[in-house]
Amino acid sequence: MAAAVPHTIINNYEYTQYFPADQVKEVVDKVGVFERRFADEKTCSSDLCFAAAEKLLTDNQIDRSEIDVLIFVSQTPDYRMPATSILLQERLKLPQTTLAFDMNLGCSAYLYGLSTVYALMQQQGLRKALLLDGETRSKVYSPKDRRTAFIFGDAGTATLIERNERFGESYFSLNSDGSREDLIKINAGGYRNPSTAETLKEKVVDEYGNIRSEEQGYMKGGDVFNFVIREIPSDIQHILAYSGTDKDQLDYIIFHQANTFINTYLAKKLKLDTAKIPSTIEKYGNTSSVSVPLTIVSELKDKLNGDNAILLSAFGVGMTWASAVVNFNDCKISDIVEV
């Protein structure tokens, strides 16, 4: 595994151009995001993934002709078409025989991607798969909407998966609920509500004076937290029971880095050993689907020798949510690259 982050560091306590410093401090203390990385105008999710993939392929001396699958997970692609995965096939000099496609999902998507790769790799003919997961959420949300302005950051990761009996079994629980589509959303700019001068206009959207356009994302934090309370603990208990794993058998637990408040709640609710729960929310913020693999690369380098039972859990826009118990066996992790 490998990861790349933009070199520009945003210090959240100093992110005060639109809000007074005391308000900023209160929000930042609560969500626990002290720093994040912002990609510049010219840098896309695919550029971060490309850098991470090059690092991974070089460090592990991977023969590119053996990569049969490339999945690019993102909701911030280069273009509406073609799919960014196809552009990455060319940039990474992978063979034309590579099966490549994009996966458009939010924060839970790394687990969806991993599960899809595992399912594809059940076929004997496929040798190695490259799962790229990148987001530039800093470009999605309004810096003038305090409900989202201090949370999101940018990053890209690369995960190489190959088939071998010694990796043992892994278990996934993947869920979706479209009735909660309005909890996190960008309302305009697609084909349902096409882009117009009006949808690009910044507006005051609530009684607190938050400002955004219809083409910027919004999040109903309270309802998202309610959703987490209702769905996530039970889904984690479900996957632990289904996989026959006792929580004490877990080596590490990787939560989606939504905010510190939610992850503290989950750990307490499920009575999990916090020493097993690495966190990167403080330095990278919420990087959407990238947060799970980024946390592994950042915090578990040189720690995944032998067998490691890792619980992964993530949730987000859709809503979708996923839990998994995955065996990481001798997982090699590269140093994080700055772009």
Next chain:
Amino acid sequence: MEEKFLTDLKEVFEIEDREINMDDKFREYPEWSSLAYLSIIAMLDEAYDFQIEEADFKKLITVRDLYTAANKK
């Protein structure tokens, strides 16, 4: 029970300098914020195993409303 609820709620709001009462309108506390709201629903879930949607929460005005809802089950 009421006493414990008041203690729990004071902790959530981080109120240390005064007492609070069952008939207080909690949104009028200077400590009230959208972040305090998250803390309250977390407390209601943890201590009372009670979950509430935002639309229903908006109908609760006083501390007593909160207490009654949490103990209704």
